[in-house]
Amino acid sequence: MKIQRIDVFQKTYTMxxxxxxxxxxxxxxxxxxTIVRIETDNGLVGWGEQCVFSPGYLVAHGxxxxxxxxxxxxxxxxxxxxxxxxxxxxxEKTMKGHYYAKAVIDIAxxxxxxxxTKMSVSDxxxxxxxTQIPLYAPISMASPQEMKDDxxxxxSQGYKRxxxxxxxxxxxxxxxxxxxxxVLDGAEKVIFDANGNWTQxxxxxxxxALDGLKIYIEQPCAxxxxxxxxxxxxxHPFILDESLLTSGDVxxxxxxxxxxxxMLKISRFGGITPVKKARDLSMALGLALTVEDSxxxxxxxxxxxxxxxSTPERFFMNGFFxxxxxxxxxxxxxxxxxxxxxxxxxxxxxxxxxxxxxxxKPIYTYx
Numbered sequence: 001m002k003i004q005r006i007d008v009f010q011k012t013y014t015m016x017x018x019x020x021x022x023x024x025x026x027x028x029x030x031x032x033x034t035i036v037r038i039e040t041d042n043g044l045v046g047w048g049e050q051c052v053f054s055p056g057y058l059v060a061h062g063x064x065x066x067x068x069x070x071x072x073x074x075x076x077x078x079x080x081x082x083x084x085x086x087x088x089x090x091x092e093k094t095m096k097g098h099y100y101a102k103a104v105i106d107i108a109x110x111x112x113x114x115x116x117t118k119m120s121v122s123d124x125x126x127x128x129x130x131t132q133i134p135l136y137a138p139i140s141m142a143s144p145q146e147m148k149d150d151x152x153x154x155x156s157q158g159y160k161r162x163x164x165x166x167x168x169x170x171x172x173x174x175x176x177x178x179x180x181x182x183v184l185d186g187a188e189k190v191i192f193d194a195n196g197n198w199t200q201x202x203x204x205x206x207x208x209a210l211d212g213l214k215i216y217i218e219q220p221c222a223x224x225x226x227x228x229x230x231x232x233x234x235x236h237p238f239i240l241d242e243s244l245l246t247s248g249d250v251x252x253x254x255x256x257x258x259x260x261x262x263m264l265k266i267s268r269f270g271g272i273t274p275v276k277k278a279r280d281l282s283m284a285l286g287l288a289l290t291v292e293d294s295x296x297x298x299x300x301x302x303x304x305x306x307x308x309x310s311t312p313e314r315f316f317m318n319g320f321f322x323x324x325x326x327x328x329x330x331x332x333x334x335x336x337x338x339x340x341x342x343x344x345x346x347x348x349x350x351x352x353x354x355x356x357x358x359x360x361k362p363i364y365t366y367x
Contacts, residue, residue: 001044001080003117005035006073006105007362008066013051013297013326020053020325023167023197028054031295031326032062034101035359036069038108044115046081047288048108048353049303050100051296052359057195058242058268058294060100066363068101073366076105081112084273084362099245106271107303107350114349119264121303121350125276125310127329133308133319133342136189136290141165144172144179145206151180159340160188161318163218167197174209181213189318193218203230211235218263219243239263239290242331247278254285261288261317266303267293275307283315290322298331302350311345325332 005131011033019029033051040046052060075094079087086191087109091102114121137154139147142294147164154162164180166173177192184190196219198206203220207230210217218239221227229246231238240253253259262282263350269275275291282289291307293300308319321342323335336343345351 001082001110002078003038003043003076003081004041004078005039005365006077007075008069008364009035009037009064009359009362010062011035011297011328011330011359013328016325016327017140019140020138023056023141023195024294025155025157026054026195028056028295033296034062034065034069034104035299036073036104036108037354037356037362038112038150038366039103040081040112044112045348046108046112046115047299047352048104048106048111048186049299050104051294051300052100053294058265060267064098065101065104068095068098069104070364071095072101072105073364077366081109082116084113088271088273099274100267101269102271104266105201106273107114107266107300108304110272111349115178117122118348119350120346121272121306122309122344126308128309128317128344129312130309131343131344133305134188135159135340136161136163136318137340137365138182138325139164141239144175147176148179149184151183155183155187156344160186160340162187162189163191163193164193165195166247167194169208170202171290173206177210177215183223187214191216191218191239194220196220196222198361200226202231204233206232207236214260224249224253224256224258228253231258237261241265244278245269247274247281249284250281252277254287259287261290264289264291266291266293266300266307272303272307279307279311282350283312288315288317290318290320293322295322297323297326298329298333298352301335302331302333302345302352305342305344306350316324330354
């Protein structure tokens with residue numbers, strides 16, 4: 001089996017809630033997604049996707065991904081997609097960095113790997129531990145009352161896990177926490193995520209004020225060094241997200257006792273291949289984890305589902321379906337979820353069928 005053709009598509013998504021806000025004034029109302037279709041010489045078709053929440057959030061840009069693919073896509077023509085490590089090695093030799101662009105091809109290769117072996121990606125990743133994935137409800141940064149109302153809404157839909165966006169001024173953030181906690185009795189996991197926007201002195205004060213609450217603190221400060229200093233004075237479990245770019249970062253953060261759990265984003269690490277390594281390392285270090293991405297639709301969400309499904313129960317923290325935050329659907333699966341549980345796509349590979357008419361004509365084709 002060899003890659004004989006790669007089509008590149010651009011897809012714009014709109015947020016179901018109109019917009020989603022995180023700290024630092026970062027807002028996403030629409031998202032620019034890059035989708036690839038890889039066809040093999042034996043007639044199989046695999047799909048991959050990378051989508052940025054906002055160019056101001058992580059080091060990723062839609063046009064940048066598509067520009068990088070002008071080098072990466074031709075380099076892997078003729079390769080066997082069922083050997084993702086070898087494909088990744090060629091991408092690394094072709095272009096340094098730009099892992100978010102490599103993620104698109106890598107996801108599609110895993111899809112083809114599964115189809116060629118008649119196995120699901122979750123089974124290829126070690127085995128399927130769950131077909132119903134407990135999801136957290138994302139609560140956009142807003143006024144304390146608005147965030148409280150959102151918590152009530154998601155809770156009424158059956159959600160038991162919540163991630164609230166904070167990272168503003170001290171007084172307002174404390175009011176946000178108080179408002180949300182007032183309606184989250186019975187919740188299984190409650191996370192307050194500053195997305196790295198607190199300075200160290202702000203984080204120390206806020207975490208001290210929250211002492212005694214059964215909550216998780218996620219990425220309080222921009223760097224793992226700052227977060228480690230805050231964690232040393234806290235009794236809450238800490239999660240790191242934006243500080244982690246590689247498996248080496250996971251190890252370094254663990255050595256400085258900066259976290260108790262990790263948030264691994266597929267596009268930031270560069271696809272399923274590097275995320276699997278980081279996930280397995282995290283488990284070996286005893287760290288709980290969530291695998292997700294910052295943006296995207298059905299395709300990247302299917303990859304998230306398979307990584308979540310293949311994570312052992314002891315280390316599984318939460319699932320998340322980023323595709324459920326956008327209006328547009330490109331598959332029949334459509335990020336199916338109900339009552340706070342996401343459905344794992346069934347079938348070989350990613351287990352999805354993409355409606356190619358929705359995508360239209362590719363903007364680039366490599367063969």
